[in-house]
Amino acid sequence: MGRFREMAADDSSDVGVDISPLIDCVFILLIFFIVTTTFVEETGVEVDKPQAASSVQLEKTSILLALTDKGEVIYGGREIGFSGIRQLVKRTLQKEDVPVIIQVDAAADSGLLVRVIDEAQLGGATKVSLATRKPQS
Known part of the structure; x- marks a missing residue:
């Protein structure tokens, strides 16, 4: 034992x-x-994007601008105004060639949208796209 x-x-x-x-x-x-992990940069403001049947997924790295129904231009959670678009696009395109994507509210004025697109192109953007949402089927 x-x-x-x-x-x-x-x-x-x-x-x-x-x-x-x-x-x-x-x-x-x-x-x-x-x-x-890839981090998606958001504009910092919620906009009601219009629907489009031809919506496609765009690149993750891009300059993401938002145009609100009040006419504010938002980038990275803060308002940059129309005068800040050109400098932002120039500065970003010096580092890397990326497209500009505009999230525009459905109630925003179309004249303001044209102004945002024009400022982005004057800043050197060759590819400017509008963010939409796919229609519910």
Whole structure:
């Protein structure tokens, strides 16, 4: 009986699960997902986009402007006005050639939309698109 107790005591001291490889794997996965995640930059204002049957998905990297129903031009959550569009487009296009996407509210004045498009083109944009939503089918 004495030998049995000694063997049982030795076995219990060696029992244990080494979780350090599991922690390593979790951290490697976490780093992988952080590095590969692409962040979509929003304009910072909600606009009621018009519907279009020809809507297509555009590139993720772009200059995203918003034109509200009150006539405000928004970029990155702050109002830049019509005078800020040209400088913004010039500065961004110096780093990388990206399209300009305008999220225009359905109730916005069309004359203001033409002015935003014109300012973007004067800033050097060669591709200016309008953001729409697909109609519900």
